[in-house]
Amino acid sequence: MDTIKYILKRILQTIPLLIIVSMISFFIIRLSPVDPLAELKLNPSVSPETVEKERARLGLDKPVIVQYGKWAISFVKGDLGVTSTGEKVSQKLAERIPNTLLLTAIVILLTWLVGVPLGIIAAVRWRSNFDRLLTVMTSIGMAIPSFFFAVLLLMFAVKTGWFPIGGLTSPNFVDMSFGEKFWDITHHLILPVIVLFTISLAGLQRQMRANMLDVLDSDYVKFARAKGLSEWVVIYKHALRNAVNPMITLLGFEFAGLLSGAALTEYVFQYPGLGRLILEAVMKSDINLVMASLMMGAVMLILGNLIADILLIITDPRIRSKA
Amino acid sequence: MTGRVFRILLLLCVIALFCKACIVRDVQPKITSEVKTSASDLALSYSMPKNVTINGIDYLQSQAPVGIFGGTLVSSTIGEGPKTFNPFNCKDNTSAIMSGVMYDGLFTTNPVTGEVAPKLAKGYTISPDGKVYTIYLRQGIRWSDGKPITADDVVFTWQNIIFGGMGDTSTRDSLVINGKLPSVRKYGDNIVVFSTPEPYAPFLRMLSAPIAPKHVFYNAVQKGNAYFDSFLSTNAKPKDFVVSGAFKLKEYVPAQRVVFERNPNYYEINTKNQKLPYLDKLVYLIVGDLNNEVLKFEAKELDVISLQGSKVARYKSLEPHSDFKLYNLGPDTGTMYISMNLNNRKNDKGKFYVNPIKQKWFSDLNFRTAVDYAVDRKSMVLNIANGIGEPLFTSESLNSIYLNKKLKPYDKNLDKAKALLKKSGFRTDKKGRLFDKDGHRVEFDLYTNAGNTEREAIGVMVKQDLEDLGMKVNFKPIEFNSLVNKLVSTFDWDMVIMGLTGSPLEPNGGKNVWLSDGRLHMFNMRTPQEGKIGILPWERELDEMFDKGALATKFEDRKVYYDKYQEIVYTQKPMIYIYSPIRIVAIRNKFKNIYPTSLGGLTHNIEEIYINKPVRY
Numbered sequence: 028m029d030t031i032k033y034i035l036k037r038i039l040q041t042i043p044l045l046i047i048v049s050m051i052s053f054f055i056i057r058l059s060p061v062d063p064l065a066e067l068k069l070n071p072s073v074s075p076e077t078v079e080k081e082r083a084r085l086g087l088d089k090p091v092i093v094q095y096g097k098w099a100i101s102f103v104k105g106d107l108g109v110t111s112t113g114e115k116v117s118q119k120l121a122e123r124i125p126n127t128l129l130l131t132a133i134v135i136l137l138t139w140l141v142g143v144p145l146g147i148i149a150a151v152r153w154r155s156n157f158d159r160l161l162t163v164m165t166s167i168g169m170a171i172p173s174f175f176f177a178v179l180l181l182m183f184a185v186k187t188g189w190f191p192i193g194g195l196t197s198p199n200f201v202d203m204s205f206g207e208k209f210w211d212i213t214h215h216l217i218l219p220v221i222v223l224f225t226i227s228l229a230g231l232q233r234q235m236r237a238n239m240l241d242v243l244d245s246d247y248v249k250f251a252r253a254k255g256l257s258e259w260v261v262i263y264k265h266a267l268r269n270a271v272n273p274m275i276t277l278l279g280f281e282f283a284g285l286l287s288g289a290a291l292t293e294y295v296f297q298y299p300g301l302g303r304l305i306l307e308a309v310m311k312s313d314i315n316l317v318m319a320s321l322m323m324g325a326v327m328l329i330l331g332n333l334i335a336d337i338l339l340i341i342t343d344p345r346i347r348s349k350a
Numbered sequence: 351m352t353g354r355v356f357r358i359l360l361l362l363c364v365i366a367l368f369c370k371a372c373i374v375r376d377v378q379p380k381i382t383s384e385v386k387t388s389a390s391d392l393a394l395s396y397s398m399p400k401n402v403t404i405n406g407i408d409y410l411q412s413q414a415p416v417g418i419f420g421g422t423l424v425s426s427t428i429g430e431g432p433k434t435f436n437p438f439n440c441k442d443n444t445s446a447i448m449s450g451v452m453y454d455g456l457f458t459t460n461p462v463t464g465e466v467a468p469k470l471a472k473g474y475t476i477s478p479d480g481k482v483y484t485i486y487l488r489q490g491i492r493w494s495d496g497k498p499i500t501a502d503d504v505v506f507t508w509q510n511i512i513f514g515g516m517g518d519t520s521t522r523d524s525l526v527i528n529g530k531l532p533s534v535r536k537y538g539d540n541i542v543v544f545s546t547p548e549p550y551a552p553f554l555r556m557l558s559a560p561i562a563p564k565h566v567f568y569n570a571v572q573k574g575n576a577y578f579d580s581f582l583s584t585n586a587k588p589k590d591f592v593v594s595g596a597f598k599l600k601e602y603v604p605a606q607r608v609v610f611e612r613n614p615n616y617y618e619i620n621t622k623n624q625k626l627p628y629l630d631k632l633v634y635l636i637v638g639d640l641n642n643e644v645l646k647f648e649a650k651e652l653d654v655i656s657l658q659g660s661k662v663a664r665y666k667s668l669e670p671h672s673d674f675k676l677y678n679l680g681p682d683t684g685t686m687y688i689s690m691n692l693n694n695r696k697n698d699k700g701k702f703y704v705n706p707i708k709q710k711w712f713s714d715l716n717f718r719t720a721v722d723y724a725v726d727r728k729s730m731v732l733n734i735a736n737g738i739g740e741p742l743f744t745s746e747s748l749n750s751i752y753l754n755k756k757l758k759p760y761d762k763n764l765d766k767a768k769a770l771l772k773k774s775g776f777r778t779d780k781k782g783r784l785f786d787k788d789g790h791r792v793e794f795d796l797y798t799n800a801g802n803t804e805r806e807a808i809g810v811m812v813k814q815d816l817e818d819l820g821m822k823v824n825f826k827p828i829e830f831n832s833l834v835n836k837l838v839s840t841f842d843w844d845m846v847i848m849g850l851t852g853s854p855l856e857p858n859g860g861k862n863v864w865l866s867d868g869r870l871h872m873f874n875m876r877t878p879q880e881g882k883i884g885i886l887p888w889e890r891e892l893d894e895m896f897d898k899g900a901l902a903t904k905f906e907d908r909k910v911y912y913d914k915y916q917e918i919v920y921t922q923k924p925m926i927y928i929y930s931p932i933r934i935v936a937i938r939n940k941f942k943n944i945y946p947t948s949l950g951g952l953t954h955n956i957e958e959i960y961i962n963k964p965v966r967y
Contacts, residue, residue, distance in 0.1 A: 062831040062834065062835070065830055065831045068834055068838055069834055069837075069838075069850075073520060074520070074523040074524070074869075075869050075878075076523060077520060077523060080519075112433040112434070112441065112442070113433075113434075113579045113580060113583075114433065114434075114580075114583060114584065114585075115580075115585075118585060119604075122604040122605075123604065123605070181645055182645075184649065185645050185648050185649045188649060188650075191649075191651065192642070192645045192646045192649045193642060193645075193646075194606050194607075194635075195606060196603065196606060198422070198424060198607055198609065198631075198633045198635070200603075201600075201601055201609075294638060295642075297605075297637055297638050297642050299603070299604060299605035299606045300605075303430065303605055304430065304605070307429070307430045
């Protein structure tokens with residue numbers, strides 16, 4: 028019961044937060060000098076009447092505060108509005124979200140499946156050659172910028188011809204059988220997944236290793252060992268459970284990054300995800316689209332933290348009693 | 351100790367070897383003004399399709415060699431892809447290209463001569479007073495769903511969609527002549543008559559606007575503007591498209607590609623009377639930026655690419671041992687220019703837009719001419735455009751059919767520039783600094799939009815060139831929107847480097863720039879309230895030329911007026927033109943029937959292009 032009350036309280040707290048986030052973002056975008064009509068104004072074949080009509084259509088003729096009010100009311104009603112070219116924002120996002128989710132979900136799954144065990148092994152075999160090798164590898168992984176790595180891999184793909192140059196599907200995708208389609212998508216996903224995987228694996232593996240080392244050094248592990256428990260039980264029953272707590276918080280952040288974490292890599296690989304869409308929207312000051320994506324990011328972050336907190340309540344009795 | 355020294359030496363050797371390897375692998379930069387697989391030679395051998403009638407059906411017959419059917423051409427579009435497939439609602443270039451593939455107009459432009467050529471219409475006549483256009487449609491041609499294309503479709507398109515103000519209204523806006531729109535009527539199934547309230551020459555070319563199938567668009571038009579704006583958007587199903595063009599939408603994948611398939615009912619045939627197009631599919635990949643486009647071309651995912659500046663040299667050296675060929679399409683339609691603010695009026699707060707001291711300089715023709723002679727166009731072409739450009743001296747672009755060829759180019763001439771300045775009383779002191787006759791130091795701001803590397807580079811070179819004359823130039827690249835604001839709203843600028851895109855076919859499109867009350871008459875901008883206040887003699891002449899040019903109907907008559915307008919700009923120098931980039935395109939060798947032209951580009955005859963040995967995917 029307490030847990031449910033706590034969750035409700037947290038959800039209520041997010042409302043003022045979202046309002047503040049939306050206001051700040053809206054006003055910053057509108058105060059920036061990007062004029063969505065500048066291109067139109069400099070086009071010799073566009074009449075002043077058309078420019079005025081566009082201004083009215085985009086709602087730019089009204090004060091910023093009125094524009095915000097209009098946006099907020101329709102947002103609350105669940106209507107994300109239309110882009111500056113008249114397409115439905117919700118539809119634009121719906122086209123891209125599955126693609127981004129596919130990429131980030133695969134990456135998160137892989138990094139957790141590989142990173143956590145590697146972290147544990149490295150901690151258990153602290154200062155072994157294996158640990159040292161992993162440290163070097165993860166240092167490289169953390170140091171290399173994602174866009175640079177992506178460009179390197181693209182050049183590799185051009186030179187060898189082994190991989191397609193970005194995108195998600197081949198031009199003849201519709202005419203393929205199911206098996207071919209599956210292979211086609213996999214083939215396109217390999218390079219972006221490698222980039223994102225290398226980079227997030229490094230952080231995760233180090234985090235896990237550090238947590239585990241902390242725990243292995245603690246008194247209760249020494250006690251468990253002194254009691255004569257097998258090493259397996261000591262590590263996987265006593266140490267791991269305590270070491271995994273900070274990882275759950277991290278998982279919350281990973282959840283927030285599901286939709287926005289891969290933007291840069293997406294851009295370099297021309298991946299048809301949200302990253303490219305939002306970048307273009309920001310450049311063109313396409314307010315509805317930018318606001319929708321910012322709000323989505325904020326909601327995902329809040330939600331991620333909430334999920335992490337709930338998971339912590341479940342796994343950690345200390346927090347449970349406090350809540 | 352010696353071990354360590356040895357090791358460091360060894361390391362240095364290895365690094366040096368790597369560096370050496372890198373340097374050798376780099377292709378020597380070459381000045382490639384020799385990309386002279388010039389489009390014009392091939393273009394001359396191209397003959398336009400002709401009208402033929404077989405079994406009562408008026409086909410268009412391709413005169414190009416007969417090809418092989420099948421295959422795919424993969425092209426690309428940079429950006430986020432089309433915003434709509436509705437040909438009447440295109441506000442961006444990509445959307446216009448995509449719907450242009452699917453919907454033909456009554457006429458098109460002859461890609462070689464720039465004349466009006468038949469498309470859905472087989473011909474036209476214009477009444478002697480230049481107000482009545484009679485259009486003869488083809489008999490027996492059909493939409494992709496099998497319904498006939500008739501006069502009803504044409505009348506509906508013009509009356510209800512274009513004049514009705516549906517979608518993008520720019521065509522309608524530019525056709526309002528003295529507050530009235532042209533009228534359109536049909537006579538029988540195959541004749542349509544347009545009458546304009548006044549003779550208006552650009553009208554004929556506007557008839558190349560796409561024609562919509564009435565049976566598909568009728569309901570959308572009835573439902574009003576808001577519905578029409580979202581009609582045939584990118585969410586529409588491919589089967590909802592009924593088209594007249596060579597290709598029909600097959601698939602649109604957001605942010606990835608647009609796939610077109612051949613329209614089996616297309617009305618063009620080859621000399622063996624087989625229905626065109628040859629290609630089964632036409633694919634446009636949606637790529638985010640130029641670099642990705644280049645990578646995709648090199649990985650053979652793309653068949654066609656247009657190249658810029660530095661890349662041309664590399665591709666030229668790759669060409670001999672590769673499967674593509676470069677074509678030079680000639681100068682671009684874009685024009686880049688320096689302009690000075692001739693405004694001598696005050697704003698509503700009683701303050702001069704331009705400092706009166708500077709006004710005297712800019713309004714002095716000798717000063718403007720001196721600036722012109724100081725600018726070194728040739729070295730800008732070499733250094734900024736990598737030699738892939740052509741110095742520009744006229745306000746019409748170099749591939750314009752109205753280009754005044756009598757206006758001769760000239761080189762940088764500092765002596766002449768200095769002599770001109772001296773004539774107007776300017777003098778230099780011992781340090782080479784320039785002062786006007788009242789003793790004011792010649793110093794002004796030069797603006798351009800930040801982020802445009804080409805214009806920024808031009809700015810730097812113009813600054814250097816003008817400093818040779820002793821002027822002090824404060825070069826300030828500023829954000830695009832702020833610059834536009836200065837140019838069209840606040841008028842507080844001295845000198846600017848900007849670019850405009852013009853039409854190579856219709857100078858009347860530039861009237862907003864040249865008419866003294868035009869909305870983009872930047873060099874001497876007047877507010878709408880000011881009207882034509884303080885008009886200069888040569889501005890009045892420009893107004894006259896543009897008014898007459900629009901009313902005359904014969905090309906020869908119009909050419910006289912537009913020649914005169916270019917001459918005025920050439921001598922009065924309100925805008926000092928710099929250069930036009932040259933367009934270079936590459937296409938794989940397997941594609942045949944390629945006749946690139948300056949006006950039509952590489953794929954103007956997409957229905958005639960075929961693959962030598964088609965590979966079916």
